[in-house]
Structures are given as structure tokens and as C-alpha cells.
Amino acid sequence: xxxxxxxxxxxxxxxxxxxxxxxxxxxxxxxxxxxxxxxxxxxxxxxxxxxxxxxxxxxxxxxxxxxxxxxxxxxxxxxxxxxxxxxxxxxxxxxxxxxxxxxxxxxxxxxxxxxxxxxxxxxxxxxxxxxxxxxxxxxxxxxxxxxxxxxxxxxxxxxxxxxxxxxxxxxxxxxxxxxxxxxxxxxxxxxxxxxxxxxxxxxxxxxxxxxxxxxxxxxxxxxxxxxxxxxxxxxxxxxxxxxxxxxxxxxxxxxxxxxxxxxxxxxxxxxxxxxxxxxxxxxxxxxxxxxxxxxxxxxxxxxxxxxxxxxxxxxxxxxxxxxxxxxxxxxxxxxxxxxxxxxxxxxxxxxxxxxxxxxxxxxxxxxxxxxxxxxxxxxxxxxxxxxxxxxxxxxxxxxxxxxxxxxxxxx
Amino acid sequence: xxxxxxxxxxxxxxxxxxxxxxxxxxxxxxxxxxxxxxxxxxxxxxxxxxxxxxxxxxxxxxxxxxxxxxxxxxxxxxxxxxxxxxxxxxxxxxxxxxxxxxxxxxxxxxxxxxxxxxxxxxxxxxxxxxxxxxx
Numbered sequence: 398x399x400x401x402x403x404x405x406x407x408x409x410x411x412x413x414x415x416x417x418x419x420x421x422x423x424x425x426x427x428x429x430x431x432x433x434x435x436x437x438x439x440x441x442x443x444x445x446x447x448x449x450x451x452x453x454x455x456x457x458x459x460x461x462x463x464x465x466x467x468x469x470x471x472x473x474x475x476x477x478x479x480x481x482x483x484x485x486x487x488x489x490x491x492x493x494x495x496x497x498x499x500x501x502x503x504x505x506x507x508x509x510x511x512x513x514x515x516x517x518x519x520x521x522x523x524x525x526x527x528x529x530x531x532x533x534x535x536x537x538x539x540x541x542x543x544x545x546x547x548x549x550x551x552x553x554x555x556x557x558x559x560x561x562x563x564x565x566x567x568x569x570x571x572x573x574x575x576x577x578x579x580x581x582x583x584x585x586x587x588x589x590x591x592x593x594x595x596x597x598x599x600x601x602x603x604x605x606x607x608x609x610x611x612x613x614x615x616x617x618x619x620x621x622x623x624x625x626x627x628x629x630x631x632x633x634x635x636x637x638x639x640x641x642x643x644x645x646x647x648x649x650x651x652x653x654x655x656x657x658x659x660x661x662x663x664x665x666x667x668x669x670x671x672x673x674x675x676x677x678x679x680x681x682x683x684x685x686x687x688x689x690x691x692x693x694x695x696x697x698x699x700x701x702x703x704x705x706x707x708x709x710x711x712x713x714x715x716x717x718x719x720x721x722x723x724x725x726x727x728x729x730x731x732x733x734x735x736x737x738x739x740x741x742x743x744x745x746x747x748x749x750x751x752x753x754x755x756x757x758x759x760x761x762x763x764x765x766x767x768x769x770x771x772x773x774x775x776x777x778x779x780x781x782x783x784x785x786x787x788x789x790x791x792x793x794x795x796x797x798x799x800x801x802x803x804x805x806x807x808x
Numbered sequence: 809x810x811x812x813x814x815x816x817x818x819x820x821x822x823x824x825x826x827x828x829x830x831x832x833x834x835x836x837x838x839x840x841x842x843x844x845x846x847x848x849x850x851x852x853x854x855x856x857x858x859x860x861x862x863x864x865x866x867x868x869x870x871x872x873x874x875x876x877x878x879x880x881x882x883x884x885x886x887x888x889x890x891x892x893x894x895x896x897x898x899x900x901x902x903x904x905x906x907x908x909x910x911x912x913x914x915x916x917x918x919x920x921x922x923x924x925x926x927x928x929x930x931x932x933x934x935x936x937x938x939x940x941x942x943x
Contacts, residue, residue: 513887695939729906730898732848733916743908757907772910779911 466545466595467638470684473587477541480581487548489541497539499548505761512548514539519566521551529556529566537564540583542673548574582672590683592676594622602635602644604654612656616641620672624679632679636670643670645678729757746771809853813867813882816891820863821920822892824895842930843901847916860886861930866933876932883928887921894920 408661415621477489492498492513501510510523517541521529525587529551537543547565559567565575578728583593605612624632632784634645644654648801657666727735728743735743749771750756759768824846828836832844835851842848846856864886868879894916900906906912 476827728912728914729903729908730845730847730901731908732842732845733853734852735840746908755907756904756911760910775908776911779915 417707432759466681466791467674467677468540470681471540471542471673473543473586474584474677476585477545478581478583478585479542479545479579481549482580483578485549485552488546489545489548491541497541497544499541499544501548501552510552511549512544512545512551514544519547519550521556523552527556529559531566534561535564535566540673541584544620546579549578550575578671582676584673584676584680586680586684588684590624590626590680592624592679594620594624594672594675597673602637604644606654613642613656615642615644620670622672622675622679623684626683631683634675634679636675638669641666647679647683715744725781739779739781741783742775745778746775749774810885813839813885816863816867817886817889817891821897824859825858825893828855843899843903844894845901847912847919851881853919854908857919857923860890860920861927864924864927865931865934866943869930869935870885874935876929879928879932880925880938883924887917887924890920891917911919 398538414472420695428494431538463645475491479487479489481487486502486506487499489497490500493513497514500508501512501611503509508524510521512522513520514533517533519531519533532591533539535543543564550565550567554571554573556566556568560569561567562571567573579596581595583591585591600616602615602619615637617700618636620636620638622634623630632645632647634643634647636643642654642656649730680683728739731743732740734740750759750768753767753771755768755771759774825844828844828846829925836844837932839845839848839852844851862885867882867886868874870880871879874882887901891913895913898909898916
């Protein structure tokens, strides 16, 4: 006997099945994932149409190009001293009007020429020989490092029959690799920070991978950077071009390395790290850490037994290794919680991961107890309504102002 | 175990996500720059809860003479069906699942299961009320 309700269910189940087929068809024809567009660089002039982007589409940065944060950091470099293999040195500085000026010194310290660069034009004045004035059609952002390379190229190769090659004015037929002739690059930054990177032709370096417990041996050319503040070294990093491995040690902030296998799922290194990049990396890490501490002193809202902190650590991670840790600013996959009491759980978890060297795969394929500790502590934090006060985990709280909080209470 | 309930849950989640993708810029104001995903904004969380509440009310109304525990069990089966596309969707987000993925999945299940069971119970109560009125 079929009841009325059973008949209705069977009838409607056919409708549901039909709706399922229609839905499946719609999903199959239009992918769930929003497609990515590359921001391609060509500037449009005249009446060129505006390139619009469909709603929901993520616009990715162009691979191989440095990002906005990079240029913002670079703009705060006050002086850049570049030394070359032949003993020449170029000192580049920013002028009061925003222009970049580079002075060329030979091995004996004599000034042999200068270059002044604006976004629209550049002027090269050698001590001897024909000066050059040209429109700046390089397509590159004017940085101190770019001006140094350009000045050195013009000084060494001259400016006869000039043409643009790889963003630099070069005489026709010039084959010099200016980047390879740099042996030392010293950047003086705001707040008394300076970073010096040097190139070593042959070097070997061995360390133990904390995850696999196996020794990692690196060899070949090495570019090293040291970060100094008030005469004290506070960090170091190195890039091994042959191995394509980046090694860093920033003391309490963390140490580790990034090899091509860590980036395999992202297509490897999307750009070739150079000495300028290395200097800014070391500076950026210190800068963002200092910023975090400053923001921590101004913690805004209470959350559980900890205090809400700014997510500067996430910004730091995004600049330092934007894709290595697959980390986003805030609560990954839970961004509705970014403005809630759970936010500190995510930020502290981010920092815990960064310090230990865990990544998103550490939940499943990483046997290290420290990564498990980060995860368990984060879970506890969520369960307890934003309490990041577990010993060990609490010390990773980016606020780092528990003493300051005490001081605030006393005052 | 009735295979229809997990299927309903899976279809519901897929349809919900599809709606989020289409309306992300207009209804959810781009989700603060994040990809369409039901746990990326408060509004999308509320929408998901409302959708699963309504779906479970409907499922309960369509069940043939259910007992109260059967409606709750059916709601759990609906949620179980939704978990599969939920995990797949999170794993295939353009920015990746993120380093809080298991926590996100766990909280996602809670977000879905609470209104589902509530919907099933409300549906059961409505059904009983209707039957009482008819008799």
C-alpha cells in the first residue's frame, strides 16, 4: 500500500533528481574555481579599451616581477653602495626632488662620472667623453640598484649607438653581464638599518634539515647578506644560485631554508633572487618585526586570556615568502572570524608555523611534534574562545607585550 | 542509511557554493578580497545556515511518517553528504586550503550541522501540526 506521503516523496524525488542533473551540468560547464588573470604590463595609450575583470576573478601579479611591498621598501633605501669586481664603486642616492643620482668612482676612488635618473629621462655625465641625455623608456621602476647598474654599464661600455637591452641602455652589441660583476651591495635604510650582501664564487655550506633530520649540502656560488643595526649584526641570509636554495637565520624570529621542492606545487621560484632582493629581505624582516612590536603596544581589544594583535606577522610572511607557507592574512578558510575573538588564534598559529618551518601540509604529512603542538594549541585556542595562553604557544603571541601590558596596568 | 539524504546535502552545498561564486561581488562585496567560500564572510555563513535549515525542513516534510530521531538522523546524513564537496571546494580554492584547513572543516561542519538538525526538528514539529490540523 502506497501512502499519499510516499507517493509525494517519490514524485518529488524525481524532481530532485532532475534538478541534480541540471545543477551538475551547470557546474561542469562553469568551473567552481574563479579563474586567475595575469596583470600584463603593456601600457595603453590613445583610445585603447579598458580591460575589465569579471566579478570574482582574482588578478594575480605577473610572475617574475617584484611586488608593491618590495618597491615600497626599496624607496626607503637612502643610499646604495655597489662595488664591482674591477674595484669600481657606485654610490646611488635619492635627491630631494625624487630623482636618483649615482656617482661612479674608479678603483682609486676618483669620481669618473655621474648619472641622474628621473621617471621620464636620464642624464649621464662622464668625466671624459660625450654626455648622454635620453628619455627613460626602460619600462623599469627607477631604483637605486637599477641606476647603479645603468651607470656602471655606461661607464664601462660607453654610450655609442645606444639601445635598450633588458631595461638598460647599452651600446650596440654589448654583452656585459653587469649583475655578475657586482661583488658587494650595501643598502643603508631608514632607522639606522643597513644590509650588506657579498658574492662568493665558490663555497660549501652544510646544515641539517629539521624535518627530515638529514644533512643538506649546498655548494657553488653564494650570495650572503648581513643585517646590521647600530653596529650589531641582527640577521643573515644566503642565496645559492646553483642549488636555488635560500637559507635564512633571523635569530628569535626564525631560521630555515626554502628549496625548489618546497615551491614545486607553485611552479618553483618565479623570479631569480639577486643581491638587491636579498638586502631588502633582511631589512623587511626586521622592519615588520619592529612594526609588530609597536602595534602590540597598542593592542586594541581583549580576546580570551590574550590580547588582540595586529596581523603584521602575516604581512611579513606574505612579503618574505608569499607562497611558501600558503599563508593568508587572517584566518585561512575562516575569514568570517577575522574580526572576532578567534583572530589571535590564527595569528599565533601563523607565527608558530613560521618559526618552526611548518606549512599547510604539516597537519597531515609532518611527523614533527612541534608542528602538532602548533595545531593542538590553535585548536585549544578556538575551543576556549581565543585563549592563546598555553605555555610555549603564548610566547609566540605576536603581541609580545605581556610585560608591556603589565606596565600599562601599573600606569 | 538512505542514500538520498547525503545526495541532497551534496547537491545543496554545490548549489550554495555556485550561488556564492555568482553573487560574491554583489551580495558579499567581494568578501574582503578573499575567494568565494561560505566561511569567508559572516553573511555567507548566515546564508549557508539558512539554506541548510530550509533544506532540512523540506526533507523532513517529505519524509514518510518519520519519528523525531529519524529526522535528526536524516539531518546528519544531509550534513555528511555536504562534507565531501565542502572539503573538495576548500582544497581547490585559488589560494589553497590554508594552514588552518582542518579547523576550518571542523567549524564548517558545526556551522552546517546545527541549523540542519534545528531545521529537521522544526520540520517535524510543523509536520505534526499539519497532521493534527487535518485530523
